[in-house]
Amino acid sequence: MPVRLPFRPRRDAYPPDLWTKCPGCSEMLFNKQLDKTMRVCPHCSHHFRISARTRIEQLIDAGTFVERDADLQPVDSLGFVDSKPYADRLVAAQLSTGLRDAAIWGIGQLDGRRVSICAMDFWFMGGSMGSVVGEKIARAGEAALAERIPLIIVSSSGGARMQEGTYSLMQLAKTMGVVERIKAARIPYISILTDPTTGGTFASFAVVGDVNIAEPNALIRFAGDRVSAGTIGEELPPGYARAEFWVSHGFVDRIVPRAKLRDEIATLLSFLVAPATALEPPPPTGFSPRSFLSALTGALTGEGSGSMGQTANGAPGASTNGNGSLNGNGTSNGTGESSGDGSGAANQGEASRG
Amino acid sequence: MVDRLLGRAHPEPSQPASPTAAVWAHVQQARNLKRPHTLELLKFMAEEFVELHGDRVFGDDSAIVAGLAKISGRRIAVIGFQKGQDTEENIRRNFGLPHPEGYRKANRIMDLAERFGMPVLTFVDVQGAFPGAAAEERGIAEAIATSIGIMTRLRTPIVVVITGEGGSGGALGLAVGDCVLALENSIYAVISPEGCATILWRSAEQSQQAAVAMKVTAGEQHELGIVDEVIPEPGAGAHTDTAETARRIRDAVNARLDVLTKLSLDELVEARFNRYRAYGPYTVADRPAAPAERPGLGDKLRGLLPGRPSVPQMLGTRRNGQPGRGEE
Numbered sequence: 001m002p003v004r005l006p007f008r009p010r011r012d013a014y015p016p017d018l019w020t021k022c023p024g025c026s027e028m029l030f031n032k033q034l035d036k037t038m039r040v041c042p043h044c045s046h047h048f049r050i051s052a053r054t055r056i057e058q059l060i061d062a063g064t065f066v067e068r069d070a071d072l073q074p075v076d077s078l079g080f081v082d083s084k085p086y087a088d089r090l091v092a093a094q095l096s097t098g099l100r101d102a103a104i105w106g107i108g109q110l111d112g113r114r115v116s117i118c119a120m121d122f123w124f125m126g127g128s129m130g131s132v133v134g135e136k137i138a139r140a141g142e143a144a145l146a147e148r149i150p151l152i153i154v155s156s157s158g159g160a161r162m163q164e165g166t167y168s169l170m171q172l173a174k175t176m177g178v179v180e181r182i183k184a185a186r187i188p189y190i191s192i193l194t195d196p197t198t199g200g201t202f203a204s205f206a207v208v209g210d211v212n213i214a215e216p217n218a219l220i221r222f223a224g225d226r227v228s229a230g231t232i233g234e235e236l237p238p239g240y241a242r243a244e245f246w247v248s249h250g251f252v253d254r255i256v257p258r259a260k261l262r263d264e265i266a267t268l269l270s271f272l273v274a275p276a277t278a279l280e281p282p283p284p285t286g287f288s289p290r291s292f293l294s295a296l297t298g299a300l301t302g303e304g305s306g307s308m309g310q311t312a313n314g315a316p317g318a319s320t321n322g323n324g325s326l327n328g329n330g331t332s333n334g335t336g337e338s339s340g341d342g343s344g345a346a347n348q349g350e351a352s353r354g
Numbered sequence: 355m356v357d358r359l360l361g362r363a364h365p366e367p368s369q370p371a372s373p374t375a376a377v378w379a380h381v382q383q384a385r386n387l388k389r390p391h392t393l394e395l396l397k398f399m400a401e402e403f404v405e406l407h408g409d410r411v412f413g414d415d416s417a418i419v420a421g422l423a424k425i426s427g428r429r430i431a432v433i434g435f436q437k438g439q440d441t442e443e444n445i446r447r448n449f450g451l452p453h454p455e456g457y458r459k460a461n462r463i464m465d466l467a468e469r470f471g472m473p474v475l476t477f478v479d480v481q482g483a484f485p486g487a488a489a490e491e492r493g494i495a496e497a498i499a500t501s502i503g504i505m506t507r508l509r510t511p512i513v514v515v516i517t518g519e520g521g522s523g524g525a526l527g528l529a530v531g532d533c534v535l536a537l538e539n540s541i542y543a544v545i546s547p548e549g550c551a552t553i554l555w556r557s558a559e560q561s562q563q564a565a566v567a568m569k570v571t572a573g574e575q576h577e578l579g580i581v582d583e584v585i586p587e588p589g590a591g592a593h594t595d596t597a598e599t600a601r602r603i604r605d606a607v608n609a610r611l612d613v614l615t616k617l618s619l620d621e622l623v624e625a626r627f628n629r630y631r632a633y634g635p636y637t638v639a640d641r642p643a644a645p646a647e648r649p650g651l652g653d654k655l656r657g658l659l660p661g662r663p664s665v666p667q668m669l670g671t672r673r674n675g676q677p678g679r680g681e682e
Contacts, residue, residue, distance in 0.1 A: 165569055
């Protein structure tokens with residue numbers, strides 16, 4: 001057994017988590033500095049992977065995020081064992097990340113607008129989608145549907161979780177079913193694809209956003225390198241299937257650097273959510289203090305006397321009233337055709353659901 | 355590669371010794387080159403079949419066939435994967451590995467079925483979507499996601515029959531339905547056993563173990579509730595008697611459609627949505643989530659200083675991932 005000296009050699013004098021070497025430009029970066037730049041290399045703008053919590057902190061207004069369903073716990077339904085049992089992998093991942101599974105979802109405000117958001121965490125078993133992740137995405141979608149607020153999903157995932165077998169595969173259908181309902185209800189869904197978004201995650205909810213936004217240089221792919229090489233012996237060049245590739249092939253709308261992501265989403269939502277719908281209360285299922293407050297806030301900030309009128313009219317819940325308020329809205333707001341059309345669409349959607 | 359895609363690498367198994375070997379024999383049976391595919395089955399099942407081609411966007415995918423059939427007098431839109439039965443046909447059919455065009459053609463036929471009031475029947479036998487550049491850049495992921503999405507809300511009955519390999523998203527792209535039937539020797543998995551082994555064991559050698567671990571056989575999938583009914587195969591397997599296999603599938607499909615066509619479309623779509631909404635077991639924990647990895651003494655001391663980044667952020671520098679590529 002080697003003799004252990006009471007001091008460390010100079011080379012190791014710094015704890016390993018003080019510095020990070022940038023894989024893009026090999027620059028040594030001071031972690032505190034890196035955190036200030038949202039974990040983007042200031043030299044080459046390499047975007048480091050970030051945890052789901054950090055992501056939500058970056059996107060959602062401070063203090064407004066309320067996490068939901070943090071207590072969902074994955075189950076080893078198959079008794080899966082590869083080099084380690086799945087149950088052990090789960091515990092290890094839970095200990096190292098402090099999460100129960102690879103996604104967090106909740107409701108918060110993005111630039112003052114209430115949104116339902118789900119972020120995936122690559123550090124938890126490669127962000128793979130098992131039953132819990134699928135469930136959380138579905139619930140985030142259903143909350144967006146019930147409250148008629150925008151849905152934002154930040155993907156960072158290697159794909160379906162093999163350890164849960166076909167149950168993981170079924171999460172593709174589960175999440176797509178909810179996304180289809182969101183689309184039918186005309187609720188905006190913004191998909192953020194970050195490094196990496198591959199496999200079943202890419203081939204389900206991540207690729208079908210109303211707007212798909214990717215982070216610079218994110219790896220986005222359906223078939224992984226090893227699977228591709230193993231099945232058809234095709235080797236692809238490095239840099240293949242990065243975010244820029246998907247913009248030029250027409251599957252991603254925009255590449256947005258991390259520092260601008262929040263503002264960009266806010267801008268998009270300002271187009272996709274008609275002014276009245278943004279402050280509209282959920283369907284009239286009874287008194288809800290939150291919607292009342294948000295309507296009140298809207299009225300106080302002067303964003304539309306129309307929206308207040310809408311609340312008053314909408315309360316009885318009859319569809320004729322809804323139409324009446326729509327007309328009133330269109331004329332009193334006077335913000336042009338698009339806003340009138342938008343709120344009309346929202347009202348129709350509500351009427352048909354009710 | 356050709357050998358494996360053709361299922362030729364492993365000859366007919368004699369009595370398998372271990373459970374692993376039994377499962378692997380089952381996988382080989384599901385991949386048997388002579389196993390009947392969509393067109394062969396339709397020859398026996400359908401009185402009439404008119405194949406329709408093309409996705410109206412890019413081209414026609416030969417690995418997925420689609421068309422209109424009359425089965426026991428009922429008009430049905432049929433979509434299925436088509437592998438070849440010999441090398442020549444396999445080259446023409448891209449070894450049954452579909453490109454995005456295939457799913458887009460399928461969606462076009464589903465739309466026809468919905469508008470003209472025909473139920474949809476799909477045959478699933480695919481190792482996975484084509485994993486090469488051509489499929490990737492034309493949006494195989496988008497094609498599969500869209501197809502899954504359409505099938506979750508299609509307003510007409512959908513019956514899925516897994517006839518051979520049900521592999522990954524490529525299979526699910528045509529396998530969302532009101533009921534899912536499977537031939538006895540078929541398999542269904544989230545990824546091919548080879549793919550799973552390459553990722554989790556980092557070597558394709560462990561494919562057999564992967565097949566066992568994922569519980570791929572039709573019977574096991576039936577126990578998990580993914581498959582509603584296992585259709586027994588005649589004799590030594592479907593490839594020995596295509597006519598009888600086709601007859602059994604036809605009877606099972608007819609029985610299902612008799613029930614499904616009686617439901618209202620609203621009920622049908624709602625039940626299908628709920629079916630897929632419910633998949634995947636989880637529990638609700640009563641204790642709070644485990645704290646993140648406990649920091650060492652040095653970290654604790656540094657924690658007393660102001661401005662220290664929180665622990666999850668620090669974890670950003672550590673890699674404990676599994677499938678992905680090494681980075682950072």
